[in-house]
């Protein structure tokens with residue numbers, strides 16, 4: 001099952017590389033591809049693109065898949081929004097991933113941070129000077145349309161097949177859609193039963209964007225919020241038992257049936273295989289409705305919360 005884009009199709013299930021340990025990443029990504037995943041979600045900021053690229057290369061060299069059979073997403077980091085850095089950032093990601101094009105390139109956050117030279121620190125992460133005593137994030141004034149024009153150029157150059165945005169809201173999308181020559185074709189946001197962002201999903205889809213949900217299990221293990229997990233939710237467990245599948249499979253299936261792609265992460269091969277195996281059963285409308293009712297507007301990846309807590313800087317984006 002896949003979602004149609006201007007240039008190709010995005011498989012509805014992808015493997016999310018956020019929080020995938022560097023030391024394991026090559027082995028895991030090769031295995032993920034050998035298990036049948038055809039969609040890999042990566043980003044400069046995940047700090048593991050070299051190893052993710054090693055895994056992709058090993059899989060291609062061993063004949064597990066061909067380049068044209070896989071869909072690879074990456075993301076432009078916050079420090080590279082100035083148009084003169086967009087191409088360099090994309091080329092660095094391509095070289096780390098050992099690819100000559102990306103299927104999707106997203107602006108990672110609607111947050112522009114001051115440039116950090118590639119040779120100084122990569123990935124640059126959030127602090128401008130991590131060694132400073134009073135370390136903070138430092139913002140850059142880059143109008144989003146300037147970044148977008150540089151993203152469009154990547155498409156024209158053939159380095160990227162599709163472009164989009166991540167962690168964007170309706171207003172941001174409206175603005176971008178009004179100015180874009182090449183319209184954003186994907187919105188990636190946090191989506192799980194506790195955070196369904198229905199109006200945003202509906203708006204994005206009505207404008208022809210494909211929606212991808214990260215952290216699909218709502219398995220929010222974080223240092224800025226209490227841990228929570230939709231996997232433990234009674235409703236989910238009840239449906240899983242009735243269908244003889246796991247809670248994770250129920251949640252992933254729900255996301256796909258709601259019309260977005262899901263990119264679960266796991267380092268455990270049984271769970272990785274299980275997460276792909278969600279097309280042998282269906283949720284009926286009552287079950288979908290029961291899961292819909294779990295909405296709690298509970299977001300765990302929120303710069304407005306984690307930036308002051310972890311990076312000593314206010315940075316609201318959803319308010």
Ligand code: A2P
Pocket residue numbers: 016214215216217218219220221231246248249263264265266267268271272274275
């Ligand atoms: P692990 O790597 O130990 O499998 P999300 O994609 O919502 O961010 O959730 C990712 C978290 O969920 C990871 O910590 C991962 O842990 C765990 N996870 C992934 N797949 C499953 C599954 N099928 N069952 C239970 N936990 C899972």
